[in-house]
Amino acid sequence: MGFFDLKAICAVCDGEAGLHRYRIANKEWVCPTCYKKAGSSLKKFIAKATADEIREAIAKTSNNSTELDHFKATKKIGTLVEFDDYQKKWLVLSEILGRRNRSIVYRYEDILDFELLDDGESIASGGQGRAPINGGYFSHTGTMAGGLTGKRRTRGVCNSLQIKVTMNDINDPVVYIHFLKNAKSKRDEMVYRSLFEQAQECVSTFQVICDRENNQKPLTETAFSVADEIKKFKELLDDGIITEEEFHKKKLELLR
Incomplete structure (x- = not known):
């Protein structure tokens, strides 16, 4: 058979x-x-x-x-990446005509780290719990200034320019954003400069997102911890185990 x-x-x-x-x-x-x-x-x-x-x-x-x-895009970078800052989500558009019908929606909070790769060489990186990218800084527009130029390759032609994003997802841990893929482009031409600026803006946006996530998580955890502790002492007060004076004293200590 x-x-x-x-x-x-x-x-x-x-x-x-x-x-x-x-x-x-x-x-x-x-x-x-x-x-x-x-x-x-x-x-x-x-x-x-x-x-x-x-x-x-x-x-x-x-x-x-x-x-x-x-998904409602609040920020677009070229025809490659979109961000929904209200829902704190992002996606990579299809490389063909920039469509999103097959895109996967990712959450800001799942971004672990990212790298800008020029012909496979990491020229900038960042992520949650990390310092600003290669010592660079952000302008008022959110675009990174400094830190990138010195790391760019000096060879005249680029074949690949991409961002590698590591996600907190065991089944799909890496997302690639291809600004230039299997196509030679001279670094002194307008096409490459335009794509590099888009990649730079994207990297800066990811770092801003990660910085915000870093700032929000400890505050949220602390707020819940303090609230839980106050609730426990309130229960002790209601049960007559501690006095009202002791409760208010402990509450002030926790809120400092």
Whole structure:
């Protein structure tokens, strides 16, 4: 009995897997429809994916479609990157015509670090918990000044200019933004200078986002911690374990 004579059930949807099915972990099968719904995040290692992981990927893809519908760009950089600062989300546009129909929506808080790569060489980097990029500083427009020029390569032609963003996502930990990909461009020409300025603006924007996230997290955690402590002492007061004077004294100590 050959492969095409065997009937198989999709481990995800319980429907017939069909002839063009895919083998997954635990010697199970997934149908082409579920495979497609799972999106691109699992396709590289579909043979090792479990049915639960595929269900999770399908739910994530469906949720991303909803987020795309509600995404409202407040900042655009060329035809490559968009930011929704109200919802604190961002996305990379399709390299073809700058469309967002297949884009993945990412959250600001999941950005761990990033690098600007010129022909594979890191010329600027930053991220959460890190100092401003290569000693550079931000102007009032949010664009980084200084720190980049000295690190740029001196070779006359550039083949690749991209930003590598590391995300807090075990299934999709790296996002690339390609400003120049497999195309030679002279560094003294307008095309390269324009793309480099866009990359510089994008790097600066990421650092501003990370700085804001760094500033917000400790404050939020502290606020919750103090509120919880005050609540505990209020309960002790209500139970008659401490006096009102002791409660107010402890409250003032916590709020300082």
